[in-house]
Amino acid sequence: MDNIEREVARLLLQINAIKLSPQKPFTWASGLKSPIYCDNRLISSYPEVRKVVVNGFIEKAKAFEPFDMVAGIATGGIPYGALLADRLDLPFVYVRSKAKEHGRQNLVEGELSSNARVLVIEDLISTGGSSLAAVEAIRAEGGQVIGVLAVFTYGFEQANKAFQAAGCPLDTLTNYPVLLEEALKTNYIQANELATLQEWRQDPKAWSEKFVL
Numbered sequence: 001m002d003n004i005e006r007e008v009a010r011l012l013l014q015i016n017a018i019k020l021s022p023q024k025p026f027t028w029a030s031g032l033k034s035p036i037y038c039d040n041r042l043i044s045s046y047p048e049v050r051k052v053v054v055n056g057f058i059e060k061a062k063a064f065e066p067f068d069m070v071a072g073i074a075t076g077g078i079p080y081g082a083l084l085a086d087r088l089d090l091p092f093v094y095v096r097s098k099a100k101e102h103g104r105q106n107l108v109e110g111e112l113s114s115n116a117r118v119l120v121i122e123d124l125i126s127t128g129g130s131s132l133a134a135v136e137a138i139r140a141e142g143g144q145v146i147g148v149l150a151v152f153t154y155g156f157e158q159a160n161k162a163f164q165a166a167g168c169p170l171d172t173l174t175n176y177p178v179l180l181e182e183a184l185k186t187n188y189i190q191a192n193e194l195a196t197l198q199e200w201r202q203d204p205k206a207w208s209e210k211f212v213l
Contacts, residue, residue, distance in 0.1 A: 019036065
């Protein structure tokens with residue numbers, strides 16, 4: 001297993017960018033109960049962790065070469081995309097979640113060259129919907145998206161199928177199964193909590209309903 005996957009997972013737990021609480025779950029914006037909460041925006045506040053993440057992106061990006069520019073998805077992917085573009089000495093653009101209501105009403109901010117090969121950076125992959133909306137926005141502007149790189153993914157089958165259907169390769173610095181391994185190894189969770197955390201990923205809605213009932 002890639003060492004970067006373990007290191008990033010461990011660091012995300014250390015800085016509380018990812019929290020696990022199977023006994024007292026969080027409530028997501030959708031209303032679903034979840035044993036995990038992810039806020040990778042915290043990475044930017046920790047220089048050493050930020051450095052590990054950017055170095056991880058540099059290493060993982062090699063598999064997507066050649067590409068001409070980097071795009072960050074608002075808002076979570078913008079800082080890492082900008083830092084990656086700077087380290088690689090490449091142009092950078094970012095993609096809004098919705099078009100501006102004034103001016104040119106852009107979705108893609110910055111100069112996106114026609115037929116440019118674009119590597120897209122995201123902080124979190126959940127269902128994949130917002131990330132793939134950004135991919136389509138870049139394609140609509142004439143860019144060629146060669147793939148998406150993200151910090152973390154829950155690994156939902158829905159997301160995997162959506163990326164496949166969109167013809168968009170996806171890779172991440174770390175993922176949910178690795179996170180659980182590191183959480184168990186560092187005693188962040190106990191062995192008896194592992195099963196319910198694994199069960200959640202298979203069917204988050206059913207897990208939520210079962211917990212509420």
